Amino acid sequence: MFSGKEFPSSSSFLAAYASMAGSIMMAQSIANQLSHLIPHHVRSYLLSTLRYFFKPQSPILTLVIDESTGIARNQVYDASETYLCTKVSPKTKRLKISKTPTEKNLTIKLEKGEKIVDNYEGVELQWRLVFAEAEKNDSHNPFQPRNVEKRWFELSFHRDHKETILGSYIPYILEKAKSIKEEVRVLKMHTLNNSQGYGGIKWESINLEHPATFETLAMEPDLKNIVIEDLNRFVKRKDFYKRVGRAWKRGYLLYGPPGTGKSSLVAAMANHLKFDVYDLQLANIMRDSDLRRLFLATGNRLILVIEDIDCSLDLPDRRQVSKDGDGRKQHDVQYYP
Structure with missing residues (x-):
């Protein structure tokens, strides 16, 4: 069954295509001209901003726990290191062990890149130990250390549980690590x-x-x-x-x-x-x-x-x-x- 309207002719299609192609070529020409006028860092900023608004946001939030605050050791890092030793699973591939003459038991630590999965009040949390070489200091200064290695933990979880993790889970780790250290402490x-x-x-x-x-x-x-x-x-x-x-x-x-x-x-x-x-x-x-x-x-x-x-x-x-x-x-x- 056909309606009373006529189908566009082939010449109409060709005219529309030519018009669209001309518009695209004009837009490309304008973009090329603007690329010479707009500095590179401004273009990069505009592109990153556009990607941010059009890219779907990940539901995963990651907390970075550095080993040091720059002045002193990070208490949360030390507590996390102690706590995670008790969460080692059969899936863990590499561990570091040590023992000093004054220690009663072996000290177990995660190796670089290892991951640990923990659960807290029904929330799944993924831990990862990351190592990276810090920026090299001035090689002409003999008093500055070279090739310093930075360490940090990455704690990832669904962002909906942010308040629970910061308000309850992290304090729980601090207290748990404290009790663990007291148990193995040499008097x-x-x-x-x-x-x-x-x-x-x-x-x-x-x-x-x-x-x-x-x-x-x-x-x-x-x-x-x-x-x-x-x-x-x-x-x-x-x-x-x-x-x-x-x-x-x-x-x-x-x-x-x-x-x-x-x-x-x-x-x-x-x-x-x-x-x-x-x-x-x-x-x-x-x-x-x-x-x-x-x-x-x-x-x-x-x-x-x-x-x-x-x-x-x-x-x-x-x-x-x-x-x-x-x-x-x-x-x-x-x-x-």
């Missing part, structure tokens, strides 16, 4: 260096290898449970101490003759809390400034043991006790997270 025993050379009295440390734990400690079970619960409660109440305006520390007074297990109890506390031990003998401190400097030189998460605190002051009561022949000793134990 130290710090004692005073009695030499009065340059710098005065100071701390010296060795590995704390005392085997005492609450499982092996000879102590009444009820009393042992009270001590353990008190230690655990104290560690969890940092915010409470801050809220009431008190220093976050706790003290124990251990009293008894030599050989009754005071030092073993201190070691069991240290192994339970993963705290270093600082052994302070006040008889070796001659000046308040030395004591203040020693306190400032201590680290975090420590147990400070003050030996024979009852002999630190010349009190009449203590002299009377010593005349009576009582050989009991006292330790004052204070621990600080």
